[in-house]
Amino acid sequence: xxxxxxxxxxxxxxxxxxxxxxxxxxxxxxxxxxxxxxxxxxxxxxxxxxxxxxxxxxxxxxxxxxxxxxxxxxxxxxxxxxxxxxxxxxxxxxxxxxxxxxxxxxxxxxxxxxxxxxxxxxxxxxxxxxxxxxxxxxxxxxxxxxxxxxxxxxxxxxxxxxxxxxxxxxxxxxxxxxxxxxxxxxxxxxxxxxxxxxxxxxxxxxxxxxxxxxxxxxxxxxxxxxxxxxxxxxxxxxxxxxxxxxxxxxxx
Amino acid sequence: xxxxxxxxxxxxxxxxxxxxxxxxxxxxxxxxxxxxxxxxxxxxxxxxxxxxxxxxxxxxxxxxxxxxxxxxxxxxxxxxxxxxxxxxxxxxxxxxxxxxxxxxxxxxxxxxxxxxxxxxxxxxxxxxxxxxxxxxxxxxxxxxxxxxxxxxxxxxxxxxxxxxxxxxxxxxxxxxxxxxxxxxxxxxxxxxxxxxxxxxxxxxxxxxxxxxxxxxxxxxxxxxxxxxxxxxxxxxxxxxxxxxxxxxxxxxxxxxxxxxxxxxxxxxxxxxxxxxxxxxxxxxxxxxxxxxxxxxxxxxxxxxxxxxxxxxxxxxxxxxxxxxxxxxxxxxxxxxxxxxxxxxxxxxxxxxxxxxxxxxxxxxxxxxxxxxxxxxxxxxxxxxxxxxxxxxxxxxxxxxxxxxxxxxxxxxxxxxxxxxxxxxxxxxxxxxxxxxxxxxxxxxxxxxxxxxxxxxxxxxxxxxxxxxxxxxxxxxxxxxxxxxxxxxxxxxxxxxxxxxxxxxxxxxxxxxxxxxxxxxxxxxxxxxxxxxxxxxxxxxxxxxxxxxxxxxxxxxxxxxxxxxxxxxxxxxxxxxxxxxxxxxxxxxxxxxxxxxxxxxxxxxxxxxxxxxxxxxxxxxxxxxxxxxxxxxxxxxxxxxxxxxxxxxxxxxxxxxx
Numbered sequence: 023x024x025x026x027x028x029x030x031x032x033x034x035x036x037x038x039x040x041x042x043x044x045x046x047x048x049x050x051x052x053x054x055x056x057x058x059x060x061x062x063x064x065x066x067x068x069x070x071x072x073x074x075x076x077x078x079x080x081x082x083x084x085x086x087x088x089x090x091x092x093x094x095x096x097x098x099x100x101x102x103x104x105x106x107x108x109x110x111x112x113x114x115x116x117x118x119x120x121x122x123x124x125x126x127x128x129x130x131x132x133x134x135x136x137x138x139x140x141x142x143x144x145x146x147x148x149x150x151x152x153x154x155x156x157x158x159x160x161x162x163x164x165x166x167x168x169x170x171x172x173x174x175x176x177x178x179x180x181x182x183x184x185x186x187x188x189x190x191x192x193x194x195x196x197x198x199x200x201x202x203x204x205x206x207x208x209x210x211x212x213x214x215x216x217x218x219x220x221x222x223x224x225x226x227x228x229x230x231x232x233x234x235x236x237x238x239x240x241x242x243x244x245x246x247x248x249x250x251x252x253x254x255x256x257x258x259x260x261x262x263x264x265x266x267x268x269x270x271x272x273x274x
Numbered sequence: 275x276x277x278x279x280x281x282x283x284x285x286x287x288x289x290x291x292x293x294x295x296x297x298x299x300x301x302x303x304x305x306x307x308x309x310x311x312x313x314x315x316x317x318x319x320x321x322x323x324x325x326x327x328x329x330x331x332x333x334x335x336x337x338x339x340x341x342x343x344x345x346x347x348x349x350x351x352x353x354x355x356x357x358x359x360x361x362x363x364x365x366x367x368x369x370x371x372x373x374x375x376x377x378x379x380x381x382x383x384x385x386x387x388x389x390x391x392x393x394x395x396x397x398x399x400x401x402x403x404x405x406x407x408x409x410x411x412x413x414x415x416x417x418x419x420x421x422x423x424x425x426x427x428x429x430x431x432x433x434x435x436x437x438x439x440x441x442x443x444x445x446x447x448x449x450x451x452x453x454x455x456x457x458x459x460x461x462x463x464x465x466x467x468x469x470x471x472x473x474x475x476x477x478x479x480x481x482x483x484x485x486x487x488x489x490x491x492x493x494x495x496x497x498x499x500x501x502x503x504x505x506x507x508x509x510x511x512x513x514x515x516x517x518x519x520x521x522x523x524x525x526x527x528x529x530x531x532x533x534x535x536x537x538x539x540x541x542x543x544x545x546x547x548x549x550x551x552x553x554x555x556x557x558x559x560x561x562x563x564x565x566x567x568x569x570x571x572x573x574x575x576x577x578x579x580x581x582x583x584x585x586x587x588x589x590x591x592x593x594x595x596x597x598x599x600x601x602x603x604x605x606x607x608x609x610x611x612x613x614x615x616x617x618x619x620x621x622x623x624x625x626x627x628x629x630x631x632x633x634x635x636x637x638x639x640x641x642x643x644x645x646x647x648x649x650x651x652x653x654x655x656x657x658x659x660x661x662x663x664x665x666x667x668x669x670x671x672x673x674x675x676x677x678x679x680x681x682x683x684x685x686x687x688x689x690x691x692x693x694x695x696x697x698x699x700x701x702x703x704x705x706x707x708x709x710x711x712x713x714x715x716x717x718x719x720x721x722x723x724x725x726x727x728x729x730x731x732x733x734x735x736x737x738x739x740x741x742x743x744x745x746x747x748x749x750x751x752x753x754x755x756x757x758x759x760x761x762x763x764x765x766x767x768x769x770x771x772x773x774x775x776x777x778x779x780x781x782x783x784x785x786x787x788x789x790x791x792x793x794x795x796x797x798x799x800x801x802x803x804x805x806x807x808x809x810x811x812x813x814x815x816x817x818x819x820x821x822x823x824x825x826x827x828x829x830x831x832x833x834x835x836x837x838x839x840x841x842x843x844x845x846x847x848x849x850x851x852x853x854x855x856x857x858x859x860x861x862x863x864x865x866x867x868x869x870x871x872x873x874x875x876x877x878x879x880x881x882x883x884x885x886x887x888x889x890x891x892x893x894x895x896x897x898x899x900x901x902x903x904x905x906x907x908x909x910x911x912x913x914x915x916x917x918x919x920x921x922x923x924x925x926x927x928x929x930x931x
Contacts, residue, residue, distance in 0.1 A: 039843065057546045059678075065551055065794070072792050072847065077838050080846055082339060084512040086552045088674065089437055090343040105677070112677045137483055138844040145460065148340050152452040156445035157404045161324040161743045164398035168359060171413025181406035181431060184438060188342055217404040 026056045028120035032067065034079055035127045040135050040143075046125075056116040060103065061086060061093065063115055081140040088112040088252065091187030094194070095140055096127040101191035101250050109189065109252045129190050131199035133237045144190050146236040147204060153232035154225035155208040157217045176214050183210040185253040192247035192255075198239030203247035205233050206263035207255045213266055223270040230267060276529070276902060276916045279704040280384040285922050286366075289388040292705075293748055297755035304329035307754050310477055310492035312464045312519050314341030316436075316735055317718025318498030319443035320742025326450030328747060330754075333490055334447065334456055335479055337463045337514055337849075342444040345500060345512040346738060349436025350557035350671065351420060352428035353735040355393040360417050364425040366390045371923060373733060376422040376602050377698070377726020378876035378892065379925040380532070380900070382918065384705060385723045392744040393736050397429055399743055403442040407431050419562055420731035422602035422930075428732045433557050433670045439735055443742070462488070463849065464519045465777045467495060467526045467714060470769045474714035478770070478777045482849060485842040487774050489765040493757045494713045494750060497523060498742070501697035501719040503536065505857045505864065506809070507801020509694035510542060510555040516853040517860050520701050520720050528709040529902040529914060531722035532699035533860065534868035537729055537877050538810050539695030540606035543678055543688075544626040553693040554678055556629065557671055558731040561599045561606075563634035563664070564688075566590050568618040568627050578620070578628055578687045589613055593887075597930040604728040604877045604890070605930060607692035611810050612888060614691070621689045630687035635660035692810060696734060698725040698877065699867075702902045702916075706749035707741060713753065717741035722900065727876025781841055784851050789834030793850045796831050797857070800824065804861050808868050813881045817869040824862045825909060831858060863903060863911060870913065873897045885927075894925055 029052045037044030051067050058066075061083050068078035084092040093110040097103035103113045118124065126140065134142040172180075184207070192203035209226050212218030218225070241260060248257040281288045299307065307330050311322040314336040322334040336344060358364040370390040374381055397415070401407065407429050408416040417426040431438040450456040459479065465487070466478040476491040502517035503509035524530045541556045567586045574581065589609055591598045601609075610627050613619065620626050639660025643651050661684050665672070672683045679689070701709050701716035703723055708715050718738040725733065807820035831854070839845040874883040874890035875897070883891045899915040906912050 055547055055549060057680075058549045059551070062549050062551050066549065069792055069794060072836060072838050075838070078847060080844055084338060084343055084514050085345060085348045086513060087348050087554050088677075089348050089434065090338070090345070090512060092338065092343050107673075108677065112674070114677065114680070116680060141844070144339060148342070148448060148451075148458070148460075151445060151448045156449045157402065158449065159399075159402045159446075160327040161320075161399060161446075161747065162395075164395070164402035167357070167397045167401035167407075168414050170401065172409055173413055174409050174411050177406055177409040177413075180404075181408075181438070184406050184431075184441065185434065187437070188340065211406065212404055215404050215406070217402060 027053050028056065028115070028118065028122070030054055030118065031123040033123060033125045034140070036079070036139055037136050039138055044136065054115055056114070058115045059086065059111060060095070060097070060113040060115065061111050079140060080138040083111055086111040089187060091189035094129050094142060094189055094191070096129060096194055098125050101129065101194040102252055107252055107254050129194035131193045131238070133199065133201070134190060134193065144188070146238070147188050147190065147201070149236065150201065150205060150229055150232045151208065154221065154228040155212070157212065158221060170216060172215060180211050180214040183207045183214070183255065183259055186255050187253055189252065191250050191252060193238065195246040195250035196239065197244065197246065198242060200241045200247070201233050201236070201238040202241040202260050202263065203251065203255055203257065205229055206259035209266055210259040210262045213262065222266065223273045226263065226266045226270050275914050276702070276710070277704065278382065278916060279706060280382070281705065285383060285387050288384050289391055296748055296752040299751050299755050299758070301329050303758045305331065307331065307757060308333065308492045309750070310490055310495045311335070311498060312477065312496065313344065313498035313500060313720070314444070314447065315344035315346035315498060315500055315718060316440055316443055316738030317720070317742045318344070318496070319440065319447045320739050321496055321498060321717055321746050322456050323443060323446035323450050324743050324747045325750070326453070326455035329455070332450070332456040333459065333492065335459045335462045335464060337461065337482060339460055341447055341458060341460065342441060344440060345515050346440045346735070347437045348512065349735055350433045350555065351559040352418065352430035352435045352732040353396065353439065354420070354427050354730070354732040355397045355429060355736065356390055356427060357394055357397060359415060360426045362425045364427050368425065369393060369427065372423050373724065373730060374726065374923050375928060376730035377728055378890065378928055379726065379894070379898070379920065380535070380875055380918065381724055381726035383920060383922055388745070389724050389737060389740050392740045395744055396736060396739045400439060400442050403446060405431065405438050405442040407438070418559060419600060421558055421561060421600045421606065422730040430559065433559070433668060436735060439739065443739070463852070465522065465852070466773045467523050467711070468769050468773045469526060469711065470763065470767055473712045475763060475767070476765065476770065478773050483844050485840070485845060487777055489770040489774060491763065491765045493754055493760065494715065496715045496717055496746065497701065497720050498717045499720045501700065502857070502860055503694045503697050505800065505861050506694040506805050507797050508545065508550060508553050508805070510539065510553050513552060516856070518853050518856045520716065521856040521860055523701060523709060523711065523714060523716070525905050526711060527905070528711045528714060529702040529904055530699070530863065531702040531900050531902040532727070532867065533864045533903070534808065534871060534878050535698035535727045535876060536694060537603060537696040537698060538607045538692045540603055540610055540692050541629060541690045542693035542695070543675065544621060544623060544691040554674065555693070555695060556675060556688065556690055558603070560629060560668060560671060563667070564599065564629045564631050565633055566599055566627055566629055568613045568620060572617050574620070578630070587618070594930045601930045602728055602730060607810060608879060608888070610692055626689040626691045628687035629690045631664060631683065632687070635664055635684070638663035696729055698722065698727060698729055702900065706752060707746055708749070708753065715746065715750065717746060727878055781848070781852070784835065784848065784855070785837055785841055787833065787835045787837070789836050791834050792836060793847055793854050796827065796835065797850070797854045800827060800854070800858055800861055803827070804864065808865050811879050811881050812868050814869060817865045820865045821862055821869070824858060824865065828858045831855065862909065866911060867901055867903065871897055871901060890928070892927070
């Protein structure tokens, strides 16, 4: 792999806190190695800003391995940037070339208010899980794990849905700021497994009601969520969610 | 001074006897008892959920924006349990034995046996929660092997086992939040333990969004705050992982044990440059099928694929025929370092070895050919089928490698090198997981207890969940049963006022330095000192230098640090400064501990103490103890020793040959 260095112009959203108005600011970073991750490039920018007596850019990040779901930058009009099936922390600078201008914004959604700069409040996702995203089984109640064989295909499908990292890219990508992909991933994960069956009806109803309450928009099937999801959660989960929801309303 | 409170009786009966005799709290009283849980990884989330289910009033804290993001989520390979589903000779005793041996005989027998016992319950609990473990075609749970064992006892969910287990615990936690049994405080960091009459009675926390300090009362405080690997700056830990909560507890009187026992994981992506902010692990599960090698020739310039088989040195298979590529982590890391130091390393930095999947791809391809009954299959077709199988098993890991390095691991061998991954040391706890401060508990990686001087793969998840789901719900009752008489205590007590003032004073002091150097630059320098002199190999001279260097760094930190912004706002630089200040103090203690342990064991390798063929040389006569350090003031600690008594296992020179 050929390594190279580059100079870049960054157009970054700056916002002091949720009560103030934000604006774009222009920065220049130099000698950025193609081997750096996108967040390491931001580390360089921040060190530079601190040295210059300016306030560094606040952004969420933690594991930097693409699994915790903290990072959340909207890069050149795409959540997590140009690479497919990727998070911001795993985006590497070889995706860019010398002289590029990169525009970086926070997730934009009413249900995700900006806390500072590129950092948003995604606690609405936690409240959706609180509404029913679990199996009600207290510690100590379980029987032996192998007394409940699960068809491999179903287990694999449940796992594919459970891979969601709750980053919110699906919401940021959606023109309606819908949380349907996030919600459907959890509903599917649990609906596909026998453990989830007893609460199947109430779960989907309560979680959908909570999603609406949080101010997420509706789904119009544009598929932008699936295209941007770092874990490639399939939009077929939304179809499953819809059928679960319809079935639940008949069960009432 | 140290009473480990290990129950009397036969090893295999201790836990059962304890459970049968510990004090209980009736449901009406549980509602009046408040428990604070700091950290929401596997240990914290499982403890908070389980205590909430029992009816205690729980407050849980995490610095991340959601409890689901705790660093347990990044664990890849799997979780051990003595289920013996594979009929390959596993048992509770064997898991217990492997863990003690893997830890190089520096862990407590009673704790480890309990861990092995409850390991089977963990799998059942997680399955009941809907954790999607890997399954076989018959619908039953699948297993794989991990280092340091000869049975297949590791349960997994592709390369995301930690994520799936944490989401299971997180969902159980959110359920308790919905039921009102747990109150969740995200984006909060603990800054102090508050003690009243010698007992832990709460914490001072900082709301990271507003910057405000908060007082929280609890009849007991549980620290589930993970390890301190980030003292090295570069590690596989998340950026936010820190020692602050444990360190505050230490300064408040909790002993800190075996801080020099740190785990260097053999298979990580090598450092690529000065800009590097963290290192990425390639799961140990890759050693199941991958073969590790370096060229036999010094100054080899050919590409890996052009080096013929007979000119490759599969050094783990050569040195350790019985365990081969599946030797424990400390052994594998040292062997990689030995080859690189001798000049056989690969890649531009020469600080890497190959992890090769070519043979596994071919083997799996041929198995597929056999399964499908195909004949006259071309080599290319066999390789293509093999790649599919490898993709299903390890796809996400291979993708991650490709994204970070820009190389395709299906075509060329991966380059790997050891990196800091886990810390076996931590707060001293007794059998009940209580620290030396009454009412203050430490669970999971934050305590020192189960892994001795080296942790085996897939055992961290097991310990975190064992502590949270199955140990603390019993042991905390034994303490809280007497706390029902402690009425009238709350945050109005003067102790809270004083603690808050002290925390604010320290934050103001940090902000007022207004020097020239950034937190990051100090952290990098600290990491380099500790990695060079208290990393994979240590010596008395190096450690003495390191102590002097860390002390000097501390002075410089407190006189030339620059933190931008204000106290009362979201200020990530201030958050980092608070953490790095604690890492600097811990770094010194790690070196002090490493210097005082004149032997090699597990991850602690003192160059002066090795066998003729370079293996760790233990000194059981003089060092078979837990080194527990009491904070006495600036640069001053007192050592307390807890003797380790082996009643069932006979310690021997660890042998994986």
